[in-house]
Amino acid sequence: MRIIGIDVYGYRLTYAHGQYSMSGGRDATHQDSTLVRIRTDEGIDGWGESCALGGNYLPMFPGGTKAALAELAPGLIGLDPRHVGPIQDDMNRRLRGFPDAKSAIDLACWDILGKAAGLPVSVLLGGVRQEEFPLYEAVPLAPPAQMADFITARRAAGITAFQVKVGNDPLEDARRAAAAVEAGGDSLLICDANGGWRVQDALLAARAMEDLPILLEQPCLTTADCAQVRRSTRLPMVVDESVVTPADLHDATSVAGAGSVNLKLGRLGGLTPMRLMRDLAVGLGLTVSIEDTWGGDVVTAAVAHVAASTAAADLLSTSFFNDWTNEHVAEPRPVSRAGRGSAPTSPGLGIAVAPEALGQPIFSC
Numbered sequence: 001m002r003i004i005g006i007d008v009y010g011y012r013l014t015y016a017h018g019q020y021s022m023s024g025g026r027d028a029t030h031q032d033s034t035l036v037r038i039r040t041d042e043g044i045d046g047w048g049e050s051c052a053l054g055g056n057y058l059p060m061f062p063g064g065t066k067a068a069l070a071e072l073a074p075g076l077i078g079l080d081p082r083h084v085g086p087i088q089d090d091m092n093r094r095l096r097g098f099p100d101a102k103s104a105i106d107l108a109c110w111d112i113l114g115k116a117a118g119l120p121v122s123v124l125l126g127g128v129r130q131e132e133f134p135l136y137e138a139v140p141l142a143p144p145a146q147m148a149d150f151i152t153a154r155r156a157a158g159i160t161a162f163q164v165k166v167g168n169d170p171l172e173d174a175r176r177a178a179a180a181v182e183a184g185g186d187s188l189l190i191c192d193a194n195g196g197w198r199v200q201d202a203l204l205a206a207r208a209m210e211d212l213p214i215l216l217e218q219p220c221l222t223t224a225d226c227a228q229v230r231r232s233t234r235l236p237m238v239v240d241e242s243v244v245t246p247a248d249l250h251d252a253t254s255v256a257g258a259g260s261v262n263l264k265l266g267r268l269g270g271l272t273p274m275r276l277m278r279d280l281a282v283g284l285g286l287t288v289s290i291e292d293t294w295g296g297d298v299v300t301a302a303v304a305h306v307a308a309s310t311a312a313a314d315l316l317s318t319s320f321f322n323d324w325t326n327e328h329v330a331e332p333r334p335v336s337r338a339g340r341g342s343a344p345t346s347p348g349l350g351i352a353v354a355p356e357a358l359g360q361p362i363f364s365c
Contacts, residue, residue, distance in 0.1 A: 001080050001116065005039040006073040006105075007361040008066060013051065013296050013325040017150070020324075021141040023167025023196025028054055031294045032062040035329070035358065036069065036104040038081055044115050046081060047330075047353045048107030049298035050100045050266050051321075057194070057293060058241065058267060060100045066362060068101035073365045081109040082116055084272050099244075099269035100293070106270025107302050107349070114348035121302070121350070122343045125275055125309040132342040133307050136161035136188070136289075136317040137324070141168065144179035151183040158339025161188035161317050163217070166205065167196025174208030181212050188317065192217035195241050199225050206233040217262065223248065227256040238262055238289065238316070246280055253284050260316045262289040265302060274306060287316040295321045297330035301349040304334050308343035329357050 014030040021027045033051035040046075055061030072091055079087060087109050091102045114121045122128050137159050139147050151162055164180045166173035177191050191214050197205060202219035206229055209216070217238035219229045230237045239252040240262035252258040261281050268274050274290075281288050290306045292299045300322040307318040320336050322328060330351040334344060344350025 001044070001082060001112075002041045003038055003076050003079050003081050004041050005364060006076065007037040007039070007364045008069050008073070009035040009037070009355075009358040009361050010062075010066065011035065011327065011329065011358055013294065013327050016324050016326055017140065019140065020138070022057070022165050022194045023141060026054070026056050033294070033296055034062065034065045034069070034104060035298060035353070036108050037353070037355065038105070038108040038112060040081060040112060042116075044112050046108035046111035046115070047298050047349065047351075048104035048111065049295050050104040051292070051294040051296070051299065052100050052266065053293040060098070060266070064098065065100045065104070068095060068098035069104065070363060071095055072101060072105065076105070077365065081112045084109050084113060088269065088272050100266040103266045103268070103270040106272050107265070107298065110271045110302075111348040118347050120343060120345055120347060121271070121305040122308040125271070125305060128308050128343065129311045130308050130315070132340045133312070133315060133318060134160055135320050135323070135336055135339055135341050136163055136190075137319070138163045138192075139165055139180065141165035141176075144175045147176055148179040148183035151180055151187070155183075155185070155187065159187075160339055162190070163317070164189055164191045164214075165194070166191045167193030170197065170201045170205035171208060173205050177209045177212055177214055181214065189213065190215045190217050190238060190317070192240070193219045195219075195221035199228050202229045203232055206235055210234060215260065218242065223251050223256050226258070230257045236260070241267070244268065246277065249277060249280055249284065253286065258286065260287045260289065262291065265292040265299065267293065271302060271306065278306065278310060282311075282314045287314055289317045290315065291319045292321065296325055297322045297328055297333040297351055298349065298353065300334045301330070301344055301351045304341055304343040305349065307341065329353050
């Protein structure tokens with residue numbers, strides 16, 4: 001099997017709950033996502049997606065994703081997409097960084113691999129360990145009462161885990177956390193600063209939240225700063241943005257004392273590196289959150305396959321972004337029920353993307 005063509009599409013994903021807000025004034029009502037279709041000489045197409053969550057979350061942005069794909073795609077023509085490791089090697093030789101663009105290509109290759117083998121991606125990732133799994137939702141940063149109302153409404157829809165956005169004024173953030181605990185009942189609550197605090201502010205926030213039944217996620221930008229906070233609090237810690245490589249993962253445990261890590265497809269470079277990082281994290285005794293920076297139906301399908309192939313005891317949380325967004329490009333698509341998700345069971349990613357819903361490609365090669 002050989003790659004004979006690659007098409008790159010763009011589409012807009014609007015946030016289902018109005019405005020999505022994180023620390024540092026990072027607000028958005030929509031995101032620009034990128035879809036990739038890889039065509040083969042055997043008539044099997046594969047789809048991938050990458051959505052960078054704007055340009056102020058990680059060192060990536062939608063225009064950069066598309067520019068990197070324009071650089072990478074021509075060199076993939078003629079390669080066998082089923083060999084996902086060598087495809088990663090080829091992309092890494094030709095372009096340093098840009099894991100967001102590589103992730104879209106990697107997802108499309110896994111989609112083809114599964115279709116060619118007649119197996120769902122979850123089986124190829126090691127087998128289905130969970131037929132269904134609980135989902136979390138992010139609670140956009142807002143006044144405490146508004147965040148509590150959000151949690152109450154989403155609990156009524158079956159959600160039992162919440163990522164509560166904090167990371168601005170530490171004492172106000174402590175009030176946000178307290179309101180979330182009151183509204184959340186026995187829900188899993190993770191207060192996520194997205195690296196928004198300086199060490200001093202993080203210490204103030206952690207001290208004010210000390211007696212709350214929460215987990216604290218990525219209080220500061222670097223693992224070293226997160227470690228300072230962890231040494232000063234009893235709150236369990238989740239690391240996220242500062243973990244990209246296996247070495248980062250080691251530091252998260254040995255330096256920062258984290259008990260969990262949040263793994264995102266677009267930050268790591270796709271399913272191939274995520275499988276490695278997931279297995280290393282579990283081997284180190286960490287629980288894992290499985291998700292991406294943002295996305296729609298294709299990202300959600302990929303996330304679902306990783307979550308399904310992760311043991312329940314090892315999975316801290318996961319998200320279905322196509323529940324958070326209004327636009328859909330695939331049928332059937334991953335669907336949650338009463339706050340729980342499951343992986344598609346058809347071969348590959350298990351979804352059928354409709355190109356006619358996307359218009360003309362931005363470019364093809």
